[in-house]
Amino acid sequence: MEIKPSKSRSISIVKGQLSNERFHVNNEPIPTVLEKPVKSLGRWYSAELKDSKQLEQLKLDTIHGLKQINSTALPGKLKLWCLQFGLLPRLMWPISIYEVTISHAKRLERLVNAQ
DSSP: OOOOGGGOOBOOEETTEEOOOOOEETTEEOOBTTTSOEEETTEEEOTTOOSHHHHHHHHHHHHHHHHHHHTSOOOHHHHHHHIIIIIHHHHHHHHHHSOOOHHHHHHHHHHHHHO
């Protein structure tokens, strides 16, 4: 079995700070997570090692999903069904894998209730 540098990612942390050191396999550089973030089981790993970008994306996905449901010509009962069985399950996975604080979850809840 052979390591494929193009499908791998590297990160170098020295004394708690990101280092610009590059790793090589057979004289071929392995891309860093700064250059190409990696997605594993639905979770994005980037060089900043924080979930703030993903939480902002979660908020944008919530707003987009609510606008899509609201713009349909369906009656209210079916819009509620779309929210309950379409949008909410799609949002539950990111909420469960990222570090979502209670205050952020309450902001998302207020956003859903306001629509």
